[in-house]
Amino acid sequence: MEINSTVLAYVRSLDIWGTSGKIDIIIPEVWMSGQADFLVQPRSRQSSGFADPIFRFYVNLFGAPALSMKEFANYQQDTIIGASLAISPPGGRYESQKIVNIGTNRWSIKGTFDC
Helix, strand or coil: CEEEEEEEEEEEEEEECCEEEEEEEEEEEEEEEEEEEECCEEEEEEEEEECCCEEEEEEEEECCECCCHHHHCCCCCCCCEEEEEEEECCCCCCCCCCCCCCCCCCCEEEEEEEC
16 A cells, blocks of 8 residues: 555644643545455555544643743743543545545544643
8 A cells, every 4th residue: 555645734722721731633634545465356446535533632730831932931841741632533535335445434532641
């Protein structure tokens, strides 16, 4: 398979009750082509379109306060504890009769906690 992609993204820093946070909106576009033997039959596939979008929200729970540009110049990083939530709905190109697809046709929800 040869796969090429590009990403359109929007990222925004936030002040969430005095702590720093961020939102991401990511929309990938993919072009793929390839060939393989499947059940002793040669198969080829070419497809292009949007993959599943991703919406992410981050917030720092401890440390890394929201700062102005002037305050940021003097900031000394210490311990930071944060959390994030990423949601990816099934919005990409998906063809149920095909083995290889750009989209997953599935919801994905992932939460993380970082120190």
